[in-house]
Amino acid sequence: MSGTWRSAVAWGVAATAVTVMVVAGGVGAWRTLRDAGETAAHNSELDFADREIAWGNGWTLNQDALYAARSLVPQNADYDVLVGPPDRFEEQLTPQFVASYLHYFLMPRHQRSGARWAICYRCDRPAGTVEWEDEANGITILRRAEAGP
Numbered sequence: 682m683s684g685t686w687r688s689a690v691a692w693g694v695a696a697t698a699v700t701v702m703v704v705a706g707g708v709g710a711w712r713t714l715r716d717a718g719e720t721a722a723h724n725s726e727l728d729f730a731d732r733e734i735a736w737g738n739g740w741t742l743n744q745d746a747l748y749a750a751r752s753l754v755p756q757n758a759d760y761d762v763l764v765g766p767p768d769r770f771e772e773q774l775t776p777q778f779v780a781s782y783l784h785y786f787l788m789p790r791h792q793r794s795g796a797r798w799a800i801c802y803r804c805d806r807p808a809g810t811v812e813w814e815d816e817a818n819g820i821t822i823l824r825r826a827e828a829g830p
Contacts, residue, residue, distance in 0.1 A: 730748070731744075734786070740774040740775040740778060740782075742775060742779075742802065742818040742819075742820060743815050743820055746800075746815055747786055749812075749813040750822055751786065751787060753812050753813060754798045755790075756790060757790075758796070758797065759792070760783075760791075760792060760799065760800060761792065761793060761795060761796040761798065761799045761800070762779065762780040762783050762799075762800050763800070763806075763807065764779060764803070764804055765801075765805070765819070769819070776802070776803075779802050783800060797824060797825050797827060798822070799821075799822070799825060800820070800822050801821040806821055806823070807825065808825065809823035809826065810825075812824055
């Protein structure tokens with residue numbers, strides 16, 4: 682009789698272990714689906730600008746400035762990115778990476794030092810005609826006078 686009892690106990694332990702694993706798997710799957718649904722809901726709230734600008738949102742200071750630069754600087758024109766010293770920025774990534782981001786965002790335009798178009802991020806603004814400005818964030822897009830002969 683003891684062999685039958687041991688066999689019944691073994692089956693009971695195995696059944697309990699399988700039940701616990703199935704319940705844990707079901708709870709894990711439910712959590713995964715819930716989290717995926719929350720992520721999808723969050724992503725669907727993003728507007729076109731958030732999706733297009735993506736990783737630049739955190740440190741470009743202003744989406745409007747990016748779109749203003751894209752609309753003002755002609756596609757065949759060169760532009761210069763002037764960035765003020767790091768102590769003028771709360772986020773230290775902005776002065777380090779804004780020029781690289783603009784290089785991507787403003788294609789097919791080319792960055793060139795001294796170009797007629799200048800995008801100034803909290804810089805000491807050079808002489809030129811201000812075409813767009815966000816005083817609150819210290820961003821200016823300006824057109825410098827054309828160089829003489």
